[in-house]
Amino acid sequence: MKIHAIRARLAALLPRSPNRRIAAAWSVGVFLVAAATAPAVGISRDESVYVEAAEGYARFWSQAVRSPGQVLPLADRYYAANHEHPGFAKGVYAITHALLASGLGVTSHLQGFRFGAFLFAALLAGVLSLWGSALAGHWGGGLAPAFFFLVPAHFYHSHPAVLDLPETALWLATAYAYWRSIGGGGDQPRSGRWAVAAGLLFGATVATKHNGWFLLPLLFGCWFLSALPALLREGPRALAARFPLAFLSMAIFGPMVFLATWPWLWAHPLSRFRDYLAFHLHHENYAWMYFGSLLREPPFPVSYPFLVTVLTVPAGLLAAMCGGLLQSVARIVRALRGAIEDVSLPTEVLLSANSLFPLSLIAWPTVPHFGGTKHWMAAMPFLALLGARAVVITGRTLLPRRPVVVTGALAALALAPAAWQVIHVHPFGTAAWNELAGGAAGAASMGMQRQFWGDNMGRVLAALNEHAAPNARVWFQEATWLAVKEYQRDGRLRRDLVWATGPEDAEISVWHYHQEFRDKEFRTWTEFRSARPVAGVYLDEVPLIQVYARAGAWR
Amino acid sequence: MLLAAGVAGLGVYGIWFSATLPSRLPSLVDWQAAAALVARDAAVGDVVALAPPWAERAREFFPERLPLHPDVPLPVLAFPSYRDEELLGVRRVWLVSLPQAPGYSARVAQDLASRSSAVDGPQQLGALQVTRYDLRAPTTPLYYFPDHLPSAVALRGEDLCESDARGGLRCAGAPPVRVSREVREVDFLPRTCVVASPGGDPSHPLTIEFPDVPMGRALRGHIAAAGDAGQGTGSPVRMSVRVDGEDLGEVDEPAGHTGWHPFAFDTTRFAGRSLPVSLRLSFARPAREPTCLAAATLP
Numbered sequence: 135m136k137i138h139a140i141r142a143r144l145a146a147l148l149p150r151s152p153n154r155r156i157a158a159a160w161s162v163g164v165f166l167v168a169a170a171t172a173p174a175v176g177i178s179r180d181e182s183v184y185v186e187a188a189e190g191y192a193r194f195w196s197q198a199v200r201s202p203g204q205v206l207p208l209a210d211r212y213y214a215a216n217h218e219h220p221g222f223a224k225g226v227y228a229i230t231h232a233l234l235a236s237g238l239g240v241t242s243h244l245q246g247f248r249f250g251a252f253l254f255a256a257l258l259a260g261v262l263s264l265w266g267s268a269l270a271g272h273w274g275g276g277l278a279p280a281f282f283f284l285v286p287a288h289f290y291h292s293h294p295a296v297l298d299l300p301e302t303a304l305w306l307a308t309a310y311a312y313w314r315s316i317g318g319g320g321d322q323p324r325s326g327r328w329a330v331a332a333g334l335l336f337g338a339t340v341a342t343k344h345n346g347w348f349l350l351p352l353l354f355g356c357w358f359l360s361a362l363p364a365l366l367r368e369g370p371r372a373l374a375a376r377f378p379l380a381f382l383s384m385a386i387f388g389p390m391v392f393l394a395t396w397p398w399l400w401a402h403p404l405s406r407f408r409d410y411l412a413f414h415l416h417h418e419n420y421a422w423m424y425f426g427s428l429l430r431e432p433p434f435p436v437s438y439p440f441l442v443t444v445l446t447v448p449a450g451l452l453a454a455m456c457g458g459l460l461q462s463v464a465r466i467v468r469a470l471r472g473a474i475e476d477v478s479l480p481t482e483v484l485l486s487a488n489s490l491f492p493l494s495l496i497a498w499p500t501v502p503h504f505g506g507t508k509h510w511m512a513a514m515p516f517l518a519l520l521g522a523r524a525v526v527i528t529g530r531t532l533l534p535r536r537p538v539v540v541t542g543a544l545a546a547l548a549l550a551p552a553a554w555q556v557i558h559v560h561p562f563g564t565a566a567w568n569e570l571a572g573g574a575a576g577a578a579s580m581g582m583q584r585q586f587w588g589d590n591m592g593r594v595l596a597a598l599n600e601h602a603a604p605n606a607r608v609w610f611q612e613a614t615w616l617a618v619k620e621y622q623r624d625g626r627l628r629r630d631l632v633w634a635t636g637p638e639d640a641e642i643s644v645w646h647y648h649q650e651f652r653d654k655e656f657r658t659w660t661e662f663r664s665a666r667p668v669a670g671v672y673l674d675e676v677p678l679i680q681v682y683a684r685a686g687a688w689r
Numbered sequence: 690m691l692l693a694a695g696v697a698g699l700g701v702y703g704i705w706f707s708a709t710l711p712s713r714l715p716s717l718v719d720w721q722a723a724a725a726l727v728a729r730d731a732a733v734g735d736v737v738a739l740a741p742p743w744a745e746r747a748r749e750f751f752p753e754r755l756p757l758h759p760d761v762p763l764p765v766l767a768f769p770s771y772r773d774e775e776l777l778g779v780r781r782v783w784l785v786s787l788p789q790a791p792g793y794s795a796r797v798a799q800d801l802a803s804r805s806s807a808v809d810g811p812q813q814l815g816a817l818q819v820t821r822y823d824l825r826a827p828t829t830p831l832y833y834f835p836d837h838l839p840s841a842v843a844l845r846g847e848d849l850c851e852s853d854a855r856g857g858l859r860c861a862g863a864p865p866v867r868v869s870r871e872v873r874e875v876d877f878l879p880r881t882c883v884v885a886s887p888g889g890d891p892s893h894p895l896t897i898e899f900p901d902v903p904m905g906r907a908l909r910g911h912i913a914a915a916g917d918a919g920q921g922t923g924s925p926v927r928m929s930v931r932v933d934g935e936d937l938g939e940v941d942e943p944a945g946h947t948g949w950h951p952f953a954f955d956t957t958r959f960a961g962r963s964l965p966v967s968l969r970l971s972f973a974r975p976a977r978e979p980t981c982l983a984a985a986t987l988p
Contacts, residue, residue, distance in 0.1 A: 449702060452699070453700075454695075454696050532693060544697060547696055548699075550700065550704060551704045568703075569703045569707070572791025576792040578741070578743040579792025649877055652877055656871075657872075660871040660872045660873075664753060665872070666748050666749065670746060670749055674710065674714055675714045675715065675744060677743070680745070
């Protein structure tokens with residue numbers, strides 16, 4: 135009886151629409167899987183900075199509520215940390231950490247911050263599913279999130295409390311809200327509520343990372359291109375009648391949300407915004423390996439984001455995504471020629487442009503090339519949508535009477551090896567290369583970037599705890615002091631281990647393989663009088679981390 | 690149809706790749722077996738080479754010194770090519786290869802085979818292959834300068850440098866200059882060399898004097914800017930070599946000229962004698978990257 139009542143209550147909570155149920159299932163599933171698999175993922179350099187900043191932001195809000203008159207000095211004090219990025223995503227991390235770790239004490243500190251990241255991943259999954267359903271029915275809604283999250287690099291990004299997956303989720307959500315506001319590409323009425331949502335989501339997007347600012351001109355370009363036939367046919371009045379309210383909403387709410395969620399700007403909005411733009415316009419170039427060459431300064435190869443995508447997205451998914459993109463471009467061409475009636479030009483332009491623009495932006499030779507796939511990750515949900523739709527359409531085309539057979543078989547062939555790779559590579563998402571590259575081993579042979587930013591450190595913590603001599607001085611190299619502090623606070627790393635600044639003052643050296651830093655490894659050999667590691671972390675035999683120790687420091 | 694074929698074909702390939710990958714890569718037991726084999730049979734003048742060169746997990750398993758001769762090192766080399774490597778003092782190379790690993794190339798094996806008079810193997814140990822190459826013309830140096838730094842004297846200008854606790858030489862001045870034997874990165878590869886930081890005063894060249902150097906027919910070596918390869922922000926360096934007070938020649942290393950650059954001098958007229966050799970380094974300007982210098986006298 136009791137169980138029956140609980141079941142009835144739970145059923146009442148579920149959305150009535152099957153599409154929404156699928157989306158809700160995806161959101162919950164992604165959230166739970168991310169939460170369950172996060173502890174294995176180490177802390178990257180950027181995450182260590184963001185969580186430190188987020189904790190300060192939480193202090194700001196709690197003190198600002200108590201002392202409203204002190205808001206500006208408090209903002210200057212607490213938001214100075216990591217003021218090169220706005221405050222929205224870090225603010226979410228601050229809330230989840232304050233609630234779950236500091237408040238309720240039900241999670242570790244790191245997991246408390248990361249719950250915010252899981253929420254963004256859940257949002258991304260849900261929106262992908264809803265949009266996929268709208269484009270290609272239940273199969274589309276079921277496949278689109280899988281096409282995104284079963285790319286090992288994307289799965290990895292659903293864990294850390296950083297900015298790239300939140301930015302991707304919010305970019306997608308804004309585009310979806312915009313699409314709904316214009317009537318879902320034409321077959322539904324225009325919606326003012328979705329226009330307001332687009333504005334608020336756009337605000338959250340630009341308040342998360344600077345690449346969000348490209349979204350408004352991109353959406354405007356998509357709309358203009360879609361409206362071009364009407365303009366040619368009916369003149370400028372046609373444009374005025376079709377002008378999306380969402381643009382107005384984005385222009386109003388975008389800056390408002392940006393400013394409201396980033397107190398750092400409050401005291402000197404214009405000068406600090408100028409400094410913020412200047413920082414990103416003149417961002418330093420980190421060294422990066424690409425086909426055996428160390429990229430240090432522009433001009434960088436235009437091929438970089440395209441080939442890295444080809445070599446990191448599991449091949450079956452890649453084929454579906456590329457096929458879906460070609461299919462969409464072909465539909466645009468045919469629609470412009472008036473060849474097919476049932477194609478929504480605004481939808482196709484929106485999906486294609488969002489699939490290509492983030493890649494093309496990073497391809498620009500003077501734009502810094504580092505950070506792997508994450509800098510154009512905003513393109514990937516759109517490619518996932520196009521790939522999922524292409525698989526569904528192929529099923530309908532090849533076996534119209536039983537499309538499920540073909541769609542199901544193709545989905546299984548695309549997703550099974552991808553899932554295998556995700557499981558195999560986890561938690562080394564920054565070291566993931568696909569079967570076309572030959573995995574980590576093939577990529578190492580080709581001279582590609584092996585990993586980045588210290589997140590694989592998580593896998594040597596147990597060995598350090600077990601073998602390091604008491605009070606040993608450890609050089610953590612790519613792992614930041616903030617990351618080490620966080621590991622120690624959560625009890626994952628012994629507190630007696632002491633931070634060393636280099637091999638010269640260390641007894642143990644945790645060498646993270648980076649081609650550009652190899653001199654540090656060889657200096658370790660000199661200092662320790664040994665080139666023999668005492669432990670290591672390997673992916674497919676490829677060294678990611680090798681631990682060296684002076685005599686007596688490793689027991 | 691094309692899309693279905695592409696997805697299906699690449700999907701099947703992806704499954705095959707993931708399914709076969711573990712068997713293409715060595716297990717712990719394979720590594721241990723290879724290390725035990727080499728440790729048992731290695732002799733003075735042997736080194737281990739890896740193919741592909743990224744397979745540096747081998748360093749965890751192979752002994753750093755010969756078990757029967759603990760004073761003799763057993764270096765593990767991970768160079769992409771051995772065609773132009775001098776391999777000073779090396780008589781035999783144990784090639785440990787992963788021939789089924791993705792991206793494997795036979796280049797290293799071909800390089801070694803082209804320099805060998807005899808090849809023993811390959812011996813299959815799981816996914817590893819161990820092959821011994823006996824070099825056709827091993828080069829045994831009479832004197833390897835980096836190994837004799839503790840007996841050398843260094844001067845900065847006219848001022849004598851002092852030995853420091855870490856086995857190097859420290860020369861007073863602003864900033865101080867240190868001379869030491871180190872393993873440093875040159876073009877991403879480890880090179881054992883005498884490392885000298887440029888210091889701040891170009892008018893005070895650094896002179897390193899090695900007493901009693903057994904001379905042969907040649908003095909050969911390499912010079913490079915160490916570390917942070919590719920930055921090219923260093924200083925031009927001129928090295929003058931004197932034997933027993935007589936000028937032998939000069940080597941110019943321009944700034945930003947990355948790479949491990951060879952030099953060679955004919956010393957036939959000094960052959961058979963032990964003489965003092967001085968290496969004088971003149972830096973045009975202070976620079977971040979130290980100079981990495983390796984040289985040897987050859988019979």
